[in-house]
Amino acid sequence: MAGAISITQRVLKALPFRFRSFRARILVFVLGLLVVLQAAGFLIVNSANTRNALRQISEALEVTASVFNRSISERNQRLLEKARLLSADYAFKQAFATHEHETVWSALDNHQHRIGANVMMLISLDQRVIADTLHPEINGAVFGFPGLIEQAMNSDHGEASAIEIIDGNPYQVVIVPLYSPGHSAWIVIGFSIGDSFAKSLQVTTKSEVSLLHRKKQKAWLLIASTLPMAERGGLSKTQIRRPDGTPRSVRLDMGGREYVSLVTPLSRGDEKSILAVLQRDLGEALRPHMRIRVVLIALFFGGLVFSIIGGFMIARTVTRPVLALAEGARSIEEGDYTYKVSVKQQDEIGMLADTFNEMAKGLGERDRVRNLLGKVVSPAIAEKLLSADIELGGEEREVTVLFSDVRKFTDLCENRSPTEILSLLNRYLTQITSVVENNGGVVDKYVGDAIMALYGAPLSNHDDAARAVTTALQMQTALEALNKEFQADGLPRLAIGVGINTAVVVAGNMGSMSRLNYTVIGDGVNLASRLEMLTKRYDVPVIVSGATKQAAVDIVYRDLDRVRVKGRVEPVDIFQPLAPAGVLDEVALQEVADYHQGLAEFRRQNWDAASVSFSLLLERSPVCQLYQLYSARIEQFKKNPPPPGWGGVVNYDEK
């Protein structure tokens, strides 16, 4: 059955149009199957019935043929008996003895009527007509049927019978000797076998009877028939071959009606012969079968209608709930978990609907949890937490950590209500968070006004460092816009510092099994925080470590310093990202180049040269705290040169 269905599906797919609806497929399959089965059944029954009917007719015709032949021979026998009786009639002999033509003819005519014959002849032994009831005038003419006499001569008792055409009409004739008292003449008696004869045979044989005659291989001529006139023509036109051996029935189409026909020869002899064609109307014989056929057709259409209705209804019990389920699925896709599929069936589909509703409920709950989680933690972390079993512990991975902090937030809080501050802070955090998330960063936590964001955990990208640096630059722009809004709202402007470091840290769930955070820990994280704090000292908005600079290319940096922060032995190069490559103009780039020139002199302890450089830079940007810082350091080192192995490193011991 599965194979049949798959074949059906394949067929359906091959069709020029496709049945997209399940209901149509079920209907087409059920109806197709029904039509094929019914049609096959109908064809088989129909052909068997027709064959059977044909065989019955054929058998009946064969029986009829033997009945027919028997009745012909019995008739012959009766004719012979009549003829014998007549030939022994003394009065007739007396009349014959007169040899007066009129007397003989008259006696012949009288006897013909006595036995109800249609023609009677008296033939002399030398085969001349003595008298012929059909032709009173004939006397002495040569008898036209020498074969008949020959046949009689060769028989045991001088008798013969045949079917002969006399004056164009068929007669069954018998010939007997006239004993007067010796054999002195032949008596020929003929009985017409025209349509009325055929009719009488039709009564006994219950078949249409036709007699055909032909002379010397000429065309067959119809001489008697029970067929309607309109249908007789077909018989003569039909080429009927004289059957050899047992006669076999054939189907003949005659004037639109089909007859099962059996041809049987009536008289022996080669020169001329008579065929009897027995026929039965096929339509007549098939009538009972036709009734069966009508019933079959009615059953077929009845079955078809029932199948359409049944198929439709069964399909509906499947498709209606399926459509309801599809509707439910769409609602869930749109986020409406409250949709409830109502299917009141107890079957598999009912079970599916129940399961679906349970699923929707479960999905709704999970979505609520996820939403909440996504708000409490970052969506990416929420996803990470939901995607796998939660366990404590982490993995080492390279992460770029970004710290941002509002400068002098404590000062801002003074003289403001906590609500106002919270509102301000939320506006700020919302803005900044969106910048972080837009760049693929994950907000790890908010600590008051500070934000810790991760790039590379829980998901890593190949350009995590660049994303972090870009975030820092865009934060400046976003803050600029936000500050304008704050100014308009009478709120204070905010300034932020951002520290970024790229390092291998441990990322994972930390805390206890009952309460945990996804976060990162490690030295690299602390450094990022320290770098953020250094922004105040250098009066720059963003400071990144050398590791971050190395990872985030295509950005123009300003080398700020080489520092040793508290808790770290190794000095760290720190840089200020200025802008993406290709954004700064010539002048700005020149100033950066000049600055780096001065910084190089400074690190080579060429104090004079460095002093000149920075003086020039200060002339260009007098308020730049960085230039002032280096100018001050140069003046100091001029007086107190740094110890040997200085390396240009500045130590920051305070936190």
Add this chain to the structure above:
Amino acid sequence: MGGKANYWSFLMAALITCLAVLPVQAATLHVSVQDAKDQPLKDAVVYAVPKGGSQARRGRGTRVTVDQKNKEFIPYVMAVNVGTAVDFPNYEQIRHQVYSFSPAKTFEIPLYRGKPAKPVVFNKPGIVTLGCNIHDWMSAYLFISETPYFAVTGADGEVAIKGVPAGTYIVRVWHPTQANPPEDSGRKIVLKGKSSLSFSVKQKPVWRPWRAPSASPRGY
């Protein structure tokens, strides 16, 4: 049969008388008749016609009998001279109606028993076919001969015609089943002393009406 022999001796006596009168030497003619299969043919009439016509020796005054026994005529074939009177006595329990439509003699003896008072006289030469009106199968032939020289073959198919004056004759044979008329098969012969002839008769099929099975245990 005894009566018949009497007639025959009477006839022979008459012949002898004639021969004695005429100065002609008498001859004897032996004829054997066979059918087409060379089997002896019974009941064939052999007759010799003298050249230049028959010196008609009429049978006037002669009288013969055709018996009716067991619903059959006896004999089946009899030859007589023209002018012979024939009795048809019926001594059976049933009546018979003897008749003939033959051109040589048409007569009818209505249903009778015993011996009719008058015999039937046959004055014309030819074949007379005898029948019984109420028994279809009963038939017999009378050969009415012009010439006095004739005889009917027995079971051996042989005849001997004695006392025939020497001379030239045409010998002919007639049989009820003969296909062709006797005129077609005449044989010219010069008779002197003893002469012999042999005839082969071509027969035609001749049917007799069926004898009713009840009429005789023999039946045919």
